Amino acid sequence: MRIRRPADTNRRPGAGPHQGSSPGGPGRMVYRLAVLLTAAALVAGLAGICILAVWKSICRCxxxxxxxxxxxxxxxxxxxxxxxxxxxxxxxxxxxxxxxxxxxxxxxxxxxxxxxxxxxxxxxxxxxxxxYRPAALLNAGRLYMVDKNGHIFKKLTPEENLDLPIITGVKLDFQEDGRSVSCSGSAAAHILRALELIDMAGRGTRMLGSNNISEINISEDGRLTLYTADKGIPFCFGPQKLRTQFVRAEKILYQLYRSGKYDKVVRVDLAYTEDTAMASLKN
Structure with a gap:
């Protein structure tokens, strides 16, 4: 008589005698991955140490x-x-x-x-x-150098003999940080306007060249008064466009030189009216 073995009730449907999950399968995969990562890290670390050693050696070469x-x-x-x-x-x-x-x-x-x-x-x-290339000197209690962009970068020392136009009349609320001086508000805008005038006078051969500008005074309302270096004649600029007034100033200078009346000039108002200038003469 043959005795039948009872059927395995725990076997999954369709699973053969050798099918099913092997004990510890997923754990073994994680272990292998950890080993590979550790080996890669060791290799990378050794490579970094080698590269650092080579770099230090080169830096001592x-x-x-x-x-x-x-x-x-x-x-x-x-x-x-x-x-x-x-x-x-x-x-x-x-x-x-x-x-x-x-x-x-x-x-x-x-x-x-x-x-x-x-x-x-x-x-x-x-x-x-x-x-820095100084474009003018700024009188703010002491003389400071200022470039064409309005950057006040250095105090003038007795050893520095610079023949530059002097900007006066501005009350600065400045702070000195040991390297430069800064100002804010309307003072900065007025200084830039004076520097624009100096820049126009310094381009090419001019009737009113930058070498004939001694001082530019800035009034409280921002108006500019240019004093010539040869005679100290004031040229008063209004709030209108500087270039228009500057061209007007050169035309007046030409007429004054040509007529021989330059030595008699007391004042030139370049904004006497919106489109008129006036030169005041002695007597």
Missing amino acids: EMFRISRITIEGCSHISKEEVMRLSQVTSRSNTLSLDPDRIAASIEQHQWVESVAVRRKLPDHLIISIKE
């Missing part, structure tokens, strides 16, 4: 040690001062230098507007300086 420094654009700041501010020495390495840090350090000097630092491998460093 004599081939990349600074042997030549070119400094361009210096006029008012000495090359020795540039070197001091840059903190670059003969032992510096071109690859380990930070050009942005060097530029920011040199730009702390009052004469320096901007700096560009670039490397020329293997051992050459080039520092290009752009200095």
Whole structure:
């Protein structure tokens, strides 16, 4: 007599005798993935250490040690001062230098507007300086240099002998930060207007050139009065367009020179009416 084995009631329908989940299958996959990730991390770490070691070795290499420094654009700041501010020495390495840090350090000097630092491998460093160009002197209790954009960048020292027009009459609410002086409100706008006039006078050969401007006074309402350097004759500008009045001033000067009456001029009002100027003469 043959005895039948009872059917396996726990077997899934359709599953064969060797089918079903193997014990620990998913866990084994997670374990393998963890091993692979750990190995990859170790390889990446070792590669990083090797790269860092190679980089440090290169940074100590004599081939990349600074042997030549070119400094361009210096006029008012000495090359020795540039070197001091840059903190670059003969032992510096071109690859380990930070050009942005060097530029920011040199730009702390009052004469320096901007700096560009670039490397020329293997051992050459080039520092290009752009200095401020003073367009006028601003009398605000002391004399300050101001560029054509109205940036007040430096006090005038006794050693700095600059022959520039002087802007007067402005009451500044300025704050000095050790590098520059700033002003706000209407004062800044009035200064820019005076600088615009100086810029027009400095273009080409003019009847009223910038070399014949001694002073530009700014009144409380923003009107400009230009005093000539040769005779101190006041040319009064109104609130209208400066260029129109400047052209008018040159025409009047031409007529005065041509007629021989320039020495008799007391005052020239360039906005006597909206489209009329008037020159007042002695007697």
